[in-house]
Amino acid sequence: MKSSEVRLPASKLQDIRLVVCDMDGTALNREKEFSSGMLAAWSALRKAGIPYTIASARAPSMLGVFCAQAEISNIPVITLEGALVVNWPGGEVLYERLMEEADAKRVMEYCHESGLDYTVYTARRAYLRRDTRRGWRFEKYNALADRYGLERVKTAVYEEFSPQSISREGVYKIFVDNPSDGCTEKLKRFLRGMARVRTDSSEGSSITVMHEAVSKGEALRLLLAHMGISKEQVCCFGDWYNDLDMLASCPHSVAMGNAVPEIKQAAGYVTYSNDDDGAAYFINQYLLK
Numbered sequence: 001m002k003s004s005e006v007r008l009p010a011s012k013l014q015d016i017r018l019v020v021c022d023m024d025g026t027a028l029n030r031e032k033e034f035s036s037g038m039l040a041a042w043s044a045l046r047k048a049g050i051p052y053t054i055a056s057a058r059a060p061s062m063l064g065v066f067c068a069q070a071e072i073s074n075i076p077v078i079t080l081e082g083a084l085v086v087n088w089p090g091g092e093v094l095y096e097r098l099m100e101e102a103d104a105k106r107v108m109e110y111c112h113e114s115g116l117d118y119t120v121y122t123a124r125r126a127y128l129r130r131d132t133r134r135g136w137r138f139e140k141y142n143a144l145a146d147r148y149g150l151e152r153v154k155t156a157v158y159e160e161f162s163p164q165s166i167s168r169e170g171v172y173k174i175f176v177d178n179p180s181d182g183c184t185e186k187l188k189r190f191l192r193g194m195a196r197v198r199t200d201s202s203e204g205s206s207i208t209v210m211h212e213a214v215s216k217g218e219a220l221r222l223l224l225a226h227m228g229i230s231k232e233q234v235c236c237f238g239d240w241y242n243d244l245d246m247l248a249s250c251p252h253s254v255a256m257g258n259a260v261p262e263i264k265q266a267a268g269y270v271t272y273s274n275d276d277d278g279a280a281y282f283i284n285q286y287l288l289k
Contacts, residue, residue, distance in 0.1 A: 005257065007270040012286050013252055017233040019045060019052040019287065020078070020220060020246070021279060023066065024203065025239040026256050027054065029275050032140075034069055041280035042070040048288055053088070053223075055216045057081050057202035057242060059121050059172075060091060062141050064150040076226065080121060081200060081242055082219030083172040083210055095222050096172070097211045098123075100196050104171035105163045107197070107209050110190055112158065117177040122169040125154035127161065134177055173210040175202075200242040208242070217245030235287060237271075237279050239263060254282055 021027045029035050034042075045052045052070075055078035056063060063079060067088055077088045085095040099107075104120075111118040112129065119134060120127040128134060135155075142152040158166070179187060187207060191199060198212045216238075224231060235252040238244075239259040247253035248266040255267035256278050264270050272278035 005270065006272060007264075008282070009269060009286050012289070013235060015233055016050060016235050016252065016287050017229045018224070018227065018235075019050060019283065020055050020223075020234060020236040021052065022216075022236075022238040022240070022243050023054055023056040023058060023063075025258060025274055026237050026243075027070075027274070027279055028066075034066065035277055035280070037277040037280040039069065041277075041283040042072075044288055045283060046071060050287065051075055051227075053077050055082070055220065055236070055238075055243075055246060057175075057208065059126065059153070060084065060086055061151055061153045062138075065141070065144050065148050068148055068150065076223055078216060078219045078223065080172045081202065081208060081210055081214055082216040083214045085219050085223060094226060095219065097214050098170045098172060099167075099174075099209075099211050101167040101171075103194055103197055104167040104174065106194065107174050107191070108158075108163045108166065108171075110187070111174065111176060114183060114186070116179055116183060116187070118158075119175045119177070120158065120166060121172045121175070122166060123172070124169050125156050127156050127158045127166055129158045132177075173208050173214075176207040176209070178204045178206050202240055202242045215245050216243060217249050220246050220249065237282070238267075239274065254279070 027038055053075045060079045072088055076085050076094050078085050083097050086093055117132055138153050138155050145152050196212050197209055200208045202208055231250050234250055236246055236250050237254045238247050239256040243263060244266055251268055253267040254269045254271050255264045257273035271282040
C-alpha cells in the first residue's frame with residue numbers, strides 16, 4: 001500500500017478506553033493468523049490497562065483459539081455479525097437477536113432448493129449442506145482448537161435434519177458462500193420480500209442473512225452502554241462491508257489499507273493493510289503513551 005493512501009491522526013488519541021477490532025482481514029493476516037506484531041500490540045494494550053475485544057462474523061466456537069492467543073478476558077465479545085454478544089471467557093450471553101423461525105425456515109429452504117452453498121449458524125452448531133466447499137474451514141479451526149485443548153466447532157449435515165427442527169434451535173444467521181452473479185440477484189429479490197431480515201457481506205461476494213436489527217454497529221452501541229463509555233472513547237478497526245455501520249458510528253474508527261473503498265470513506269482514519277500489521281502499527285503509534 002502506498003503511504004499516500006494512509007490517513008492517520010495528527011497526534012495520539014486521548015482518553016481511549018476500549019479498542020474493538022474485526023478479525024478476518026483486519027487483526028488476522030491472509031493466513032488467518034495473528035502476526036507476532038499483532039500479538040505484541042495486544043500485549044501492549046493489556047500492559048497499558050486499555051481494554052480490548054473483537055467484533056467478528058465468526059461464531060463464538062470459532063473464536064476461542066484467537067481469544068486465548070490475544071489473552072482476551074473479562075470483557076464481552078461481539079460475534080456472528082452482532083447477533084450474539086457474550087462475556088469472555090465463559091460465554092454468558094449479554095445480548096442476542098435470533099431470526100424469526102418462519103424466516104429462517106424460508107431462507108434455508110430457498111438456499112437448498114437453489115443449490116447455494118450455505119452455512120446455518122444456530123445456538124447449538126453450524127449446519128452445512130453435504131456437498132459444501134466450506135468444510136475445510138471448520139476442519140482447519142478444529143485442528144487448531146485440538147492443539148490448544150479448546151472447544152471444537154460443532155457441525156452437522158443439513159440434509160440429515162428438517163428445516164423446522166433447525167429453525168427451532170434458534171438461527172443467528174445464514175451465510176451464503178460467494179454465489180454467482182445470477183444467483184445473487186435472485187437471492188436478493190427473494191429476500192426483498194421478507195421484511196424482518198437484512199443482508200450484509202463479510203467476505204468476497206458472500207451474503208449473510210440475519211434479523212433486521214442485527215449489525216456490528218448496534219452490538220457495539222449496546223456494548224458501550226453496558227461498559228458505561230461513550231463512542232468518543234472507543235477506537236474500532238475494520239475492512240469489509242459488515243464493518244460499515246460500526247466504523248461510521250465512531251469518530252475514532254480505522255479502516256485497513258486492504259479495506260473496500262466504502263469502508264475507507266466511512267472511517268476516520270486509514271492505516272496500513274492487515275498483512276503490513278496496520279492495526280498493530282496504529283495501536284502502537286496512536287493509542288499507547
